[in-house]
Amino acid sequence: MQNIEEINKIIKENLAVMLYFSAPTCNVCHALKPKLLEAIDENFKEFKIVSVDISIEQEIAANFSVFTIPTVLIFLDAKEFLRKSRHMSVDEVIKEIKRPYNVMIS
Known part of the structure; x- marks a missing residue:
């Protein structure tokens, strides 16, 4: 289990971070x-x-204004940089990240 401070520290210390919000009862997740x-x-x-189980860590979900699952924050x-909830495709997420990510690490 994590807390908000640990997650904020990860976000500050890493160039690129994905928070994946889900719950055990979510089949789409x-x-x-x-x-x-x-x-x-791969990319x-x-x-x-960082994976966040909102059934356990509601406070973290609320802190990041996540009220639906799955939600991906980049x-x-x-x-x-990016917030996707519910209906998203993997290709769509990758495509939206690719250019800014490559600019950032080059």
């Missing part, structure tokens, strides 16, 4: 997560990924 993690891993070596250089 479980179908999407492995595909998304694999795509992030972006610098990414730090932070680049400690700033929220």
Whole structure:
């Protein structure tokens, strides 16, 4: 289990961070997560990924204004860059991150 301070520290200390909000009862979350993690891993070596189970960590979800699952938050250089909830495709997420990420790490 994590807390808000630990997550904020991860966001500050890493160039690229993905927060993945889900819950054990969410079938879409479980179908999407492995595909998304694999795509992030293949395309972006610098990414730090943090999974948040909102059934346990409601306070963290509320802190980041996450009220629906799955939700993906992408932070680049400690700033929220992308927020996707519910209906998202892996390709869509990768495409939106690719250019700014490559500019940032080059």
